[in-house]
Amino acid sequence: MSEVLNALFLALLVILAGAAVRVRDLVGAVLILSAYGLTMSLVWAGMGAVDVAFTEAVVGAGASTVFFLATLLRTLPREQPRERRARPATLVGVLLLGGLLLLAIHEFPAWSDPASPASLHVSPRYLRDGYRETGAPNIVTAVLADYRAYDTLIETVVIFTAGVACWLLLPRRDP
Amino acid sequence: MTEFLAYAVERYTYWAYVALMLIGFYAMIAHGNLLKKLIGMNIFQTAIILFFLSISAKRGATLPIIPPEAGELVVAPPHFMNPLPHALMLTAIVVMVGTLGVALAVLIKIHRTYRTFEEDVILRQT
Structure with a gap:
């Protein structure tokens, strides 16, 4: 896969993940998660991991969605997830983890480096x-x-x- | 400054992994809805698998499938992608489905008892 396509798909993944977390309707969130799984399997196929991509297309986009929807059908939750203000401690924890991960980036080899x-x-x-x-x-x-x-x-x-x-x-x- | 920008662009894939992991982590700890927590867990797990698989990519290499006509010839490893992360992550996906299934079963059980997915409502009832 070309670099540009790879970058576009990665951006799409981040958008879909954010939407799946943000959307208030639970069925909608589960379906967005299914689209996320399918996009993820495309990215993996582009990275050359075809075996893993097949598995993710079946399991991530297919079976997981069926499991989630079966759970929702069994429980039929009447209330929507409530909007809650994120506590400052939560945000600090998330940003701290993000900072640590970003600090570690330069220890890793560049993308698709044959000499990694x-x-x-x-x-x-x-x-x-x-x-x-x-x-x-x-x-x-x-x-x-x-x-x-x-x-x-x-x-x-x-x-x-x-x-x-x-x-x-x-x-x-x-x- | 341009040096830093070039460096940041060169490692753009890592930015995406970090963003995905943080989104999943945030959903797991900040959301009050238990189903949303599971969605976050799913995103977190796939982000880690994505990171591992990206290690196996090599520029100019093809899939790790040896053409049968290669026979006794010596195969040049730089021409094929690293197969080990692929094999490891196939195992990880199986574990992912196992945890998701059990978690959803627990969720149904919780809903049977408390009639809600909201964490704070459940805590108030106990």
């Missing part, structure tokens, strides 16, 4: 030997399903636990 430390240290070994060792042309698949197969396996336990927790928490239809 993350790209020089471990990953060349996987790119060089991954296909030969695992037979998977997609190195992300090779890392996920071969080098880190146990991690991915236990990941299903996380999802199972979350599913059981939801099943236990959700009220039964007929009490």
Whole structure:
């Protein structure tokens, strides 16, 4: 993706995120969040992370929205979220965090620098030997399903636990 | 001054990540509505994933998929993007959905008991 398009999409992301937080209607906020997820997946596809972009398009723009809307349908909140004056302490905390993060920017490599430390240290070994060792042309698949197969396996336990927790928490239809 | 401007423009992606993180953080701590807090959490998480994925980008590189005809040839790592952040962040997205599902289930439970999403109303009832 060209630099300009990338910058435009990043600006759109910030606008959508601000709108999702600002909008008072809850259904509206959830739908804006869905648009945010779709834009986010486009940005990731532009950065070359196609596998993650697919997942975000399905999960961030699709499944999360369905979860949110199902919650709203179940509860039908009658009141709108109230406007509250932000307390000064809150603003100070947010700005303090922002300042710390901005201070750290110059420690990081420039955008898409091929000589950034993350790209020089471990990953060349996987790119060089991954296909030969695992037979998977997609190195992300090779890392996920071969080098880190146990991690991915236990990941299903996380999802199972979350599913059981939801099943236990959700009220039964007929009490 | 122009030096600083050029420097700031060169790192423009980091500004976007910081802005997204702050928006999410602000929604999490300042909003009284529990559903809005969850929206903020979602934005915060995706901002962190965006930051990690941006590390893997390399100028002039292609996707980390090795063409099969490369065979026994030595693959040049600078021509392919860094696959490790991608694999890590796929795991992170799965955790994100898990936390969101459980949080929404807790939210339904809270609404069953207190009939509201507003934090201050709930605190007054307890």
